[in-house]
Amino acid sequence: MGGGGGSRSSSLGDTRHLEDRAKEILQQGDVARKNVFISFAYEDLNEVNLLRGQAKNENTDIEFNDLSVKDPFDSQRSEYIKQKIRERINQSSTTVVYLSKDTAQSKWVKWEVEKSNELGKRVIATHSGDNPPTPLPDFIKNNKIKVVPWSGLAAELKKK
Numbered sequence: 001m002g003g004g005g006g007s008r009s010s011s012l013g014d015t016r017h018l019e020d021r022a023k024e025i026l027q028q029g030d031v032a033r034k035n036v037f038i039s040f041a042y043e044d045l046n047e048v049n050l051l052r053g054q055a056k057n058e059n060t061d062i063e064f065n066d067l068s069v070k071d072p073f074d075s076q077r078s079e080y081i082k083q084k085i086r087e088r089i090n091q092s093s094t095t096v097v098y099l100s101k102d103t104a105q106s107k108w109v110k111w112e113v114e115k116s117n118e119l120g121k122r123v124i125a126t127h128s129g130d131n132p133p134t135p136l137p138d139f140i141k142n143n144k145i146k147v148v149p150w151s152g153l154a155a156e157l158k159k160k
Contacts, residue, residue, distance in 0.1 A: 034157055037092035037121075039112040041102035047128060048098050051150065082111070089116050094157060097140065099127040099147065104137035113139050126153045 040048045095116035116123050125147045132147050148156045
């Protein structure tokens, strides 16, 4: 009894087909979607949530990736947090820095920009409204990071 007789080659073929299809989908995903790490001061969480909402819009090919950190930069957990953030930045093609009046004081944002540069990632800064907050943080100016309004971010991300 048993039914295992002739199905072995059939299931092997099905497995190969599924593997091939999964590889195809993954390859398309790399081309079609941009995985973006978003860096921001924790005080800007509500505004950044609006930005994240854009990624859920089916007409966009941007996927935002972040680790919201409440812990102080020099906390006991900072090395673990840095390790996790480093992994996320490494998986992303671009780091987007959300600029506000609080950005310049954020040691986390400064570190994330430095780490992104160290890992060879593209870094773009964005802001709500027509004009960026002034003055721009030194780590934005010194690294000559392009600053674009929120409304132009998707177009800028599509550029190489």
